[in-house]
Amino acid sequence: MKESIATRVTRIVGGSLHGLLDAMEQAAPEAAMAQAIREVDLAIDEVRAELGKALAHRHLAESNRARLETRHGELAAQIAVAVARGEDGLSRAGIAKQLDIEAQQPVLDQAIAAAVRDGQELESYLLALQAKKRDMEDALRDFIAARAAQQRGPVGGGGADTSAGRVEQAEAVFGRILARETGVVPAAAxxxxxxxxxxxxxxxxxxxxxxxxxxxxxxxxxxx
Known part of the structure; x- marks a missing residue:
């Protein structure tokens, strides 16, 4: 799974609605919130695509695992016949193939487990993003209602720079986390x-x- 997705979801879900509302007061509220919601929608689409890949990888690994198990059983029956007839050469060939199959099974088991973990994580991201989107839509409705009640229009000012600075600072923090989590491990000698x-x-x-x-x-x- 792409680490960038985890970082992006964390930034979006962890973002403060209060900060967004502050920014909305200094610009066109509908435009500011629409842009923010579009980012959530794009993240949702990306997570759904990755979830589909994780499910496909799991299905492929499980299919390969089942195929190898079937082949291993077939070989066992064939080896038994060869042993009964004293065909050591054929028996050795069958056993060699069984060992090859057994060497692949743990790797496939790990792939299946990894796909299951990725799928569960992506599903949790999807739920979190959908909840965040609902919160943002509620916040927009509340903001517009409060502004209408106070008969107040958008206020100009220099606060947008402050909001941009907060976003830049937050993304820098996540960038450092990403760099730390995905640091290059020196290659073994x-x-x-x-x-x-x-x-x-x-x-x-x-x-x-x-x-x-x-x-x-x-x-x-x-x-x-």
Whole structure:
């Protein structure tokens, strides 16, 4: 999920209606509030789009997870036949494929969990933005009613600069938070070519050992 969305929603929802009303007194109220509400609408559209992506990612990960589980079961049945016939080569090939599948499953589980978390967070953002929009619309109605009752028009002045300064200061704070939360982590030191080759050989050795162990377990289970 884009961090900019979280920052934007926090700024909008955390913004003070009193500050907006102060700004409205120094400009055309309807225009000022309409612009503010348009920003909320744009944020709502953006959150909805990201929510759709999160749901799509979750569906894709769950579909892949189910497909791998089905394939793992099919391989188990095929391996059992190969073991019964003493076809160690075929059995090893099937077990190797099972290990590949098992290596992917935790990653898919993490992807599903992340998509669920993102979806829940985005749904909470959507509700918060919709509530904020209702508050702004209520504030606009109250402001217009109070102004009509007092028979007072928009007041000119230099307060707009103060309002702009408050917005700039708030966005600077959120910018620092964003920079802190998304700071670049120094890249880990890379192994040299010789060390990388040794690590690859070690991984292959461990993989072959796992295959041999599972084949031995299947044979032992059949003999028992």
């Amino acid at each position: 890379r192994a040299d070519a010789a060390e990388a080759a040794k690590l690859k050989e070690l991984a292959e050795l461990a993989r072959n050992h796992a295959i041999d162990e599972r084949l031995a377990q299947l044979k032992a289970g059949r003999e028992g």
